[in-house]
Every structure is written in C-alpha cells, then in structure tokens.
Amino acid sequence: MGALSSSLLPALLLVSIEAQYTGSGPCASCHPAIADRQAKSGHARALAPGAPEADWAFGSGTHATTWVRQQDPRHYLELPLSWYRQTNRKAHTPGHTSISGVLYRTFDPAGRILRCFACHSTGVPSVDAAGRISPLEPGVRCESCHGPAAAHVRAGGGKFNIENPGRYRAAAINDQCGACHRQPDASSPRWDDPWNVRHQPVYLAESSCFLNSGGKLSCLNCHNPHEALSRDTRAYAAVCSQCHAQPRHRTPVSPDCIRCHMPRVPASADLSFTNHWIGVYSPGRPLRPRR
Ligand code: HEC
Ligand code: HEC
Ligand code: HEC
Ligand code: HEC
Ligand code: HEC
Ligand code: HEC
Ligand code: HEC
Known part of the structure; x- marks a missing residue:
C-alpha cells in the first residue's frame, strides 16, 4: 500500500499542476458556434x-x-x-x-x-x-464560468474535467454569476440608491417570481451566457409567458412586459440599469415595486 501510494504521488501532483487554465483559444476547434458568439459578447x-x-x-x-x-x-x-x-x-x-x-x-x-x-x-x-x-x-472568457480547462482539452473533451453550470440549481447559478455581478460585501443594499440596481442577483432574489417558482428562475431563463445582451423585448416576454400564461390586468396592456415590470433605472445622466426585482411599479418610481 505504502509503495503504491508513493508511486502514485508524482502522478497526482502532475494532475493537479495540469488542472490549469488553457485560455479560450483551444475551445474554438471543438465548440466553434459557442466560441464565435462568446467572442462578440460584452463578457469577452x-x-x-x-x-x-x-x-x-x-x-x-x-x-x-x-x-x-x-x-x-x-x-x-x-x-x-x-x-x-x-x-x-x-x-x-x-x-x-x-x-x-x-x-x-x-x-x-x-x-x-x-x-x-x-x-x-x-x-x-x-x-x-x-x-x-x-x-x-x-x-x-470560457474558464471564468467553466473553471480551468487544460485537462478537458488534453482529454479531447467529454463530459469530465469541466464544470457545466447548466446542471446547478437556480440559486447556485445566481450565486456563480453573482461572484462578479453582486457587490463584493454581502450586506443588504440600500434600496433607495439607484447605483445598487446594477447588482442583478440581489434584486432578482427579492422578486416574487424567484421566491415562489421553486428554484426554476435563474439568470439563464433570460440570458444566454454565451451571447451579447439581447434587446429583444418579445423574447423576454416569452420567458414571462412560460409562467404567466394569462396575467390579470385591470386594463389591457401592451405585450412589452419588461417595460412595466422590470423598469430601467437611471443611475446618472449617462448610465441606467434594468431593475431585476420583477414586480408591479407605480409610474415614475422604478426603484422598488409598490407591492
Ligand atoms: C478536442 C475537442 C474539445 C476541445 C478542445 C474542448 N472541448 Fe469541450 N467538449 C468536447 C466534447 C466532445 C464534449 C462532450 C459533448 C457532449 O457529450 O455533448 C465537450 C463538452 C464540454 C462541456 C459540457 C460538459 C458537460 O458536463 O456537459 C463544456 C462546458 C465544455 N466542453 C467546455 C469547453 C471549454 C471551455 C473548452 C476550452 C477551454 C473546451 N470545452 C475545449 C470537446 C472539446
Ligand atoms: C458567463 C459564464 C460563461 C462563460 C464566459 C462561458 N460559458 Fe459556457 N456555459 C455557461 C453556462 C451557464 C452553461 C449552461 C447553459 C445551460 O445549460 O443553459 C454553459 C454551457 C456550455 C456548454 C455545454 C452546453 C452547450 O450549450 O452546448 C459548452 C460546450 C460551453 N458552455 C462552452 C463554452 C466555451 C467554449 C466558452 C468560451 C468561448 C464558454 N462556454 C464561456 C456559462 C458560461
Ligand atoms: C465585483 C466585480 C467587479 C469589480 C471589482 C469591478 N467590476 Fe467593473 N463591472 C463588473 C460587472 C459585473 C459589470 C457589468 C455591470 C452591469 O452591466 O450590470 C461591470 C461594468 C464595468 C464597466 C462598464 C460600465 C458599467 O457600469 O456597466 C466599467 C467601465 C467597469 N466595470 C470598470 C471597472 C473598474 C475600473 C473597476 C475597478 C475600479 C471595476 N470595474 C471593478 C464587475 C466588477
Ligand atoms: C419561473 C417562473 C416565472 C417566470 C419566468 C416569471 N415569473 Fe413572475 N411570478 C412567478 C410566480 C410563481 C409568482 C408568484 C405569484 C403567482 O403565483 O402568480 C410571480 C409573480 C409575479 C408578479 C406579481 C408580483 C407581486 O409582487 O405580486 C408579477 C408582476 C410578475 N410575476 C411578472 C413577471 C414578468 C413580467 C416576468 C418576465 C419578465 C415574470 N414574471 C417571469 C413566476 C415566474
Ligand atoms: C426574467 C428575465 C431576467 C432574468 C431572470 C435575469 N435578467 Fe438580466 N436582464 C433582463 C432584461 C429584460 C434586461 C434588459 C435588456 C435590455 O436592455 O433590453 C437585462 C439586463 C441585464 C444586464 C445588463 C445591464 C442592465 O442592468 O441593463 C445584466 C448585466 C444582467 N441582466 C445580468 C443578469 C444576471 C446576472 C441575472 C441573474 C442573477 C439576470 N440578469 C437575470 C432580464 C432578466
Ligand atoms: C468573472 C466575472 C463575471 C462572471 C462570473 C459573470 N459575469 Fe456577467 N459580466 C461581467 C462583466 C465585467 C460584465 C461587463 C461587460 C461589459 O464590459 O460590457 C458583464 C456583463 C454581463 C451581461 C451584459 C452582457 C453584454 O453583452 O452586454 C450579462 C447579461 C451578464 N453579464 C450575465 C451574466 C450571467 C448570466 C452570468 C453567469 C452565468 C455572468 N454574467 C457571470 C462579469 C462577470
Ligand atoms: C403598461 C404596463 C404593463 C404591461 C405592459 C404589463 N403589465 Fe403586468 N401589470 C401591470 C400592473 C399595473 C399590474 C397590477 C394589476 C393592474 O393594475 O392591472 C400588473 C399585474 C401583473 C401580474 C400580477 C397579476 C397576476 O396575474 O397575478 C402579472 C403576473 C403580470 N402583470 C404579468 C405581466 C406580463 C407577463 C406582461 C407581458 C405579457 C405584462 N404583465 C405586461 C402593468 C403592466
């Protein structure tokens, strides 16, 4: 047993050294469509x-x-x-x-x-x-979300040696994205400060949609992690409709759900962010839902 483990040791060390970053270059040969789209995203x-x-x-x-x-x-x-x-x-x-x-x-x-x-x-x-x-x-790039991938590349791909966040629960996905999209300190934000709206995971987590959908609502319902931000209001409305086939409105409304339920919040004269606290807002008060 002792002899076996000491002969394995160098191999294990090698594995841990090799479990390293490789950069996004090699991914393109086997995942060309994803690599192409990701390179054009804001992330890249x-x-x-x-x-x-x-x-x-x-x-x-x-x-x-x-x-x-x-x-x-x-x-x-x-x-x-x-x-x-x-x-x-x-x-x-x-x-x-x-x-x-x-x-x-x-x-x-x-x-x-x-x-x-x-x-x-x-x-x-x-x-x-x-x-x-x-x-x-x-x-x-790729390894920000999939982890160091040198071993995956060397093995010629496959389901091993690589993280796939698609298999995580919704809250874990929101946390992973939140590693960068949330404030570094975990304290509860001041909801009256428009600059805080840029921390999407924190706001999404307050919404009735997230709290009551049994772990089905993550960033991935609305955002393709490999693509630039979509501006297609109908695509977002289609996501709402998956859970709200027949929303009850007192007066007829336009099909642009996010305009009213995820309003844009000006943070300065030059910047604005989308409020991810999905809810019912009073006109002119985009920071917090009225209920
Ligand atoms: C030599 C070809 C090859 C290279 C290079 C390669 N992959 Fe893969 N990758 C594959 C194959 C094959 C699969 C398995 C696909 C399947 O079974 O659906 C895979 C699967 C994956 C998966 C899904 C794993 C899962 O659990 O579902 C991810 C994520 C992934 N690769 C990321 C990457 C990243 C990031 C890179 C670059 C650092 C990369 N790949 C480089 C061939 C490759
Ligand atoms: C911002 C985080 C992020 C980045 C950056 C990223 N991915 Fe992904 N990737 C994900 C998530 C999340 C999933 C799971 C998607 C799902 O299941 O809906 C995924 C899934 C995958 C899959 C398997 C499922 C599929 O769609 O085929 C592959 C392969 C993959 N990514 C490759 C890459 C490559 C190659 C790059 C770099 C060019 C990259 N990813 C960059 C987050 C990311
Ligand atoms: C905790 C992670 C984190 C840190 C630290 C960070 N950024 Fe960012 N930065 C982000 C994220 C996430 C975005 C995208 C924000 C969005 O669009 O909601 C961003 C966006 C930006 C933008 C685009 C404008 C905007 O507000 O969207 C600039 C410019 C920028 N960051 C510069 C910086 C500089 C300079 C520093 C250091 C002084 C810094 N960032 C530190 C995560 C970070
Ligand atoms: C994964 C499912 C899911 C998705 C996707 C979803 N919601 Fe919800 N939403 C819910 C659930 C569950 C509730 C709790 C009330 C209920 O059961 O109808 C809710 C509540 C609401 C409420 C009432 C808020 C309150 O505080 O009373 C509004 C408004 C709403 N959603 C709008 C939307 C809009 C607009 C979208 C798309 C941007 C959306 N939802 C996407 C599941 C979802
Ligand atoms: C129910 C749909 C929905 C979910 C879930 C969602 N988003 Fe968004 N997100 C949007 C919409 C709509 C926009 C604005 C698109 C536009 O500008 O046209 C947006 C915009 C953004 C932007 C661009 C900056 C801004 O504030 O406008 C970032 C960054 C972002 N989302 C990150 C996230 C992250 C991280 C998560 C998970 C915690 C997430 N989103 C979950 C719908 C969603
Ligand atoms: C390593 C840090 C990091 C991680 C992890 C991360 N992001 Fe980002 N994200 C950023 C930064 C920085 C930007 C600002 C990009 C820019 O300069 O426009 C951004 C921008 C975005 C945008 C706007 C993209 C665009 O093309 O304008 C969306 C949407 C987004 N992130 C969603 C996500 C989602 C969903 C996840 C998890 C699957 C995630 N992010 C994980 C750092 C990160
Ligand atoms: C013009 C603004 C506006 C638009 C556009 C809009 N809503 Fe609403 N929504 C409201 C208001 C205001 C309420 C509160 C009830 C009322 O006063 O009619 C509400 C209530 C809701 C509710 C809670 C009531 C319920 O059925 O449980 C849901 C869910 C909802 N909307 C989803 C949607 C979806 C999905 C879309 C897009 C197809 C959408 N809304 C488009 C303003 C709007």
Missing part, C-alpha cells in the same frame, strides 16, 4: 489592452468604457473621463470628484485595482517585479 470584451494614454480599457462599451494605466511601479491611475453609450459622450468616471483621476496603490489592503482586473478577466491576475498587472486572459 470587458477588458481590452491598449488605447492612447492608457494601458487598459475596462468595459466593452455596452454601457461605458473607463481607461486605466500604470502610473509608476506602485500605482495605477483610473482616468477621470469615461465614454458612455447612452449619451455617446465622455463624462466623469463614476465616483470621481477630481479632474486628475483616481490613483490606486497596486497593493492597497482592499486590493481595489487588482479586483478590477479579477472581475474583468479570466483566472487570477499576476503582478510582476515592475508592478505591472497582467491578467491571465483579458475579458470574461
């Missing part, structure tokens, strides 16, 4: 290298883009102006009060700048001797 483009005067562009531009550069070996600078799609203009980066931008210590105790990279890239970012932060792979 959530972080991109390069831009005049900056090292990195954060945000695909679906909502906005903010630029970040290394200022010196110990600091990163978030530039004061961001670009916003809704208004097609450059304006103050959220939270900035100074025109010189916000300076982050690379190793500040809260790890703020490192966390930007962690949520906007795949795997764990590294920092070299010159204080330069390098993501393993920019953007939210």
